[in-house]
Amino acid sequence: MRTDTVYKKAFNRAASMLRDGQLAGELPSENELRRRMCVSRTTVRKVLRELVHRDLITERDGLRATGRAVNDNDYYPDAETTPRAKHVEQQFMEWMLRGDTRPGTSINELELARQFGVATNGIREFLIRFSRFGLIEKRPNIGWLFKGFTEEFALELFEIRVMFELRSAHLFSQQPDHSPLWIKLAALKLAHTELLEQIETRFHDFSSLDNQFHRLINEASPNRFIDDFYDIISFIFHYHYQWNKKDEKQRNKAALLEHIGYIDALQSRNSARIAKACRTHLASAKATLMRSLIALEE
Amino acid sequence: MRTDTVYKKAFNRAASMLRDGQLAGELPSENELRRRMCVSRTTVRKVLRELVHRDLITERDGLRATGRAVNDNDYYPDAETTPRAKHVEQQFMEWMLRGDTRPGTSINELELARQFGVATNGIREFLIRFSRFGLIEKRPNIGWLFKGFTEEFALELFEIRVMFELRSAHLFSQQPDHSPLWIKLAALKLAHTELLEQIETRFHDFSSLDNQFHRLINEASPNRFIDDFYDIISFIFHYHYQWNKKDEKQRNKAALLEHIGYIDALQSRNSARIAKACRTHLASAKATLMRSLIALEE
DNA sequence: AGCATGAACTTTATCCATAAAAAACAACTT
DNA sequence: AAGTTGTTTTTTATGGATAAAGTTCATGCT
Numbered sequence: 001m002r003t004d005t006v007y008k009k010a011f012n013r014a015a016s017m018l019r020d021g022q023l024a025g026e027l028p029s030e031n032e033l034r035r036r037m038c039v040s041r042t043t044v045r046k047v048l049r050e051l052v053h054r055d056l057i058t059e060r061d062g063l064r065a066t067g068r069a070v071n072d073n074d075y076y077p078d079a080e081t082t083p084r085a086k087h088v089e090q091q092f093m094e095w096m097l098r099g100d101t102r103p104g105t106s107i108n109e110l111e112l113a114r115q116f117g118v119a120t121n122g123i124r125e126f127l128i129r130f131s132r133f134g135l136i137e138k139r140p141n142i143g144w145l146f147k148g149f150t151e152e153f154a155l156e157l158f159e160i161r162v163m164f165e166l167r168s169a170h171l172f173s174q175q176p177d178h179s180p181l182w183i184k185l186a187a188l189k190l191a192h193t194e195l196l197e198q199i200e201t202r203f204h205d206f207s208s209l210d211n212q213f214h215r216l217i218n219e220a221s222p223n224r225f226i227d228d229f230y231d232i233i234s235f236i237f238h239y240h241y242q243w244n245k246k247d248e249k250q251r252n253k254a255a256l257l258e259h260i261g262y263i264d265a266l267q268s269r270n271s272a273r274i275a276k277a278c279r280t281h282l283a284s285a286k287a288t289l290m291r292s293l294i295a296l297e298e
Numbered sequence: 299m300r301t302d303t304v305y306k307k308a309f310n311r312a313a314s315m316l317r318d319g320q321l322a323g324e325l326p327s328e329n330e331l332r333r334r335m336c337v338s339r340t341t342v343r344k345v346l347r348e349l350v351h352r353d354l355i356t357e358r359d360g361l362r363a364t365g366r367a368v369n370d371n372d373y374y375p376d377a378e379t380t381p382r383a384k385h386v387e388q389q390f391m392e393w394m395l396r397g398d399t400r401p402g403t404s405i406n407e408l409e410l411a412r413q414f415g416v417a418t419n420g421i422r423e424f425l426i427r428f429s430r431f432g433l434i435e436k437r438p439n440i441g442w443l444f445k446g447f448t449e450e451f452a453l454e455l456f457e458i459r460v461m462f463e464l465r466s467a468h469l470f471s472q473q474p475d476h477s478p479l480w481i482k483l484a485a486l487k488l489a490h491t492e493l494l495e496q497i498e499t500r501f502h503d504f505s506s507l508d509n510q511f512h513r514l515i516n517e518a519s520p521n522r523f524i525d526d527f528y529d530i531i532s533f534i535f536h537y538h539y540q541w542n543k544k545d546e547k548q549r550n551k552a553a554l555l556e557h558i559g560y561i562d563a564l565q566s567r568n569s570a571r572i573a574k575a576c577r578t579h580l581a582s583a584k585a586t587l588m589r590s591l592i593a594l595e596e
Numbered sequence: 597a598g599c600a601t602g603a604a605c606t607t608t609a610t611c612c613a614t615a616a617a618a619a620a621c622a623a624c625t626t
Numbered sequence: 627a628a629g630t631t632g633t634t635t636t637t638t639a640t641g642g643a644t645a646a647a648g649t650t651c652a653t654g655c656t
Contacts, residue, residue: 001614001615001616001639001640001641002614002615002616002617002638002639002640002641003615003616003639003640004615004616004617005616006439006616006617007616007617029629029630029631030630030631031629031630031631039617039618040617040618040619041618041619041631042616042617042618042619043616043617043618045631045632046616046617062630062631083438083639083640084639084640085639085640108606108607109607109608110606110607110608111607118640118641119640119641119642120607120608120641120642121419121639121640121641121642122639122640122641124423124608124609125422125423125426125639128423128426128427129426132430132526134522134523134526140381140608140609141304141607141608141609141646141647141648142607142608142647142648143607143608143648153522156520156521156522156523157523159521160521160523160524163461163465167461223454223457223458224432224451224454225432225454225455225458225527226458228430228432229523299609299610299611299644299645299646300608300609300610300611300644300645300646300647301609301610301645301646302645302646302647303646304646304647304648305646305647327599327600327601328600328601329599329600329601337647337648338647338648338649339601339648339649340646340647340648340649341646341647341648343601343602344646344647360600360601381609381610382609382610383609383610406636406637407637407638408636408637408638409637416610416611417610417611417612418611418612418637418638419609419610419611419612420609420610420611422638422639423609438638438639439616439617439618439637439638439639440617440618440619440637440638441618441637441638
């Protein structure tokens, strides 16, 4: 059966809105709620029904108003708000990164399905999606081959990344003065310096900034293939960092400084300087990834 | 139920081998046949059983020998030798390229499933695989968006293609003299000149040569992401040419000449000359694609 | 021991079923 | 007419079943 994670997530969202007082007094219409929560009206109605049922809101003469205060245990647990497909992704990445999965291993859909507690269909869909990351390969009628999260992989990944980023950074710097992206860039620079000041406590926030920055650079001259490639990068780094916490603060601090240098270079519009800053930053990102891959191979 | 296309294809293959006399006299062991036909022994045995049943081979004391002559209607029809997934691909491409499918259309899994006569699962798997081509996009819980086989698509595609090909051609030219790829390149050049002489009748063969050539260039310094990207190119061109036959001979002749110039440039190892030949060729490939896209939009 | 066949077992490709979520339709209300 | 809510229809996400194809185990023959 399809999971009701959409509903549960929406319910939690609504509960938070009630708690924060965003929905104080008389509630907005179903359509308005639908827009705010980005789900269908069908789901909104389901949420409202449950809210009424739990007395979190009251309904009289077709008018809805806030009810009793929201309690911590009114919320559905987080695990129930993520769709199966996402769980499969997480479990697979865990299996791949933490397990002793060696390059050349073959991947068995049925086995993973049993291990993860889902139907084979879900596994297969995930693997098809995941195959674009270049880490697995399908052999028809036989199964999937795990090619390994190896040094070679990282080298190939970064070769492309450098090509793309140099191209995007160059085009970014050639934008007209009045492009709104310059403003965004300045804002991002500020966010960087702020984070740098509070690096001791907030170093986890770097990841989001990193993403925003690299995506911004691509925005100047969009290319869907470059965007898609950056999805791979994000994905890999997301899980990689989840797994490798070593020196995180130190690494993020260094990267922040590199970003700032890179932003300065962009603002200078000096091609050679931009290329240099870009290469420096990517080289250190690559070195970080490579170091942990070597750790993996032990 | 799973289709028995593997068996049917293997059967046809075996029938052809019998007909060509490749299996004259006493037949090889099941294992040997398995190796030659690239299927499992289970399938080989199924084929053998049917061959015996039809008297195409005889079996006595566990020894198998050729039987009656193979007839044209011993073969299974071609359509039955292609798996469902491939059919879906073909039908989808037909739907996309020939139908009046406009950019922005949303794709309905259920509708396509009904139209193509397959389960929704098959459609969905295809769409996931196909999504890497940048022509469709998934919106969770809602469906797929067809972004259109547009001019913009072609521009983005070729921007990447040029970057990758310049990089690969450059690295190719820097290989040591004794690299076996130089021999392959010379052989390919010969194949080009031969085809050029017989262009009037054999112009369809260009497609295969084109593929071999571009893949060869990538071989010098392999990168899985570049290979994957070239899969997109091949796929697009495969279907595109199937649909657009206009001026095919003329176009292929021109491309052959460009290839030859490009090969000469590579052999000269002169960077500037290589880049020029590469750009020239890709520019004309791009122009061809663009012309037919414009035709599509009418 | 090494290879051939036979039989049993496992995994993939494919279809079908169904609850959840989205969308479309209908009837009201202001 | 535009925005509400109630109802019905359609579509997606997910589980389950099964024949085909692949793999492994067992037996027998040189």
